[in-house]
Amino acid sequence: MVSYTAAAMPAATAARLRPTAILLRFVSCGLLSIAGGLTWKFTLAPHRVGVASALLGILFLLSGFIAGGVGWYVRDARLRLRSPDLVNDERLIFSFVVFAVMPFLALVLVGLVYLLALLIGS
Secondary structure, three states: OOOOOOOOOOHHHHOOOOHHHHHHHHHHHHHHHHHHHHHHHHHHOOOOOOHHHHHHHHHHHHHHHHHHHHHHHHHHHHHHHHOOOOOOHHHHHHHHHHHHHHHHHHHHHHHHHHHHHHHHOO
């Protein structure tokens, strides 16, 4: 059995994102998303939720996830500036795409479906 210390580990292995770190990112972004949704529900939401107010609720939910994703990306970018060996390119791209770009694209898709439904007259 070979045991590596942190100093003896190859740079590619040390820079890899662990499953628990990914889970922590998902959970933290999810909690921010839920906090945004609850903020909308208890402050801005009308008593009877219609189509436009539901779209606003979705905006609040996804904006929490996007804010968390951008925060994690900024954290990784700062860490990479300090020590390039700790954060590789894959981790930066993964953080940005999965936690910031994809929720934004989901928001755009929901908005397009909403506009299409308005144009059709549903």
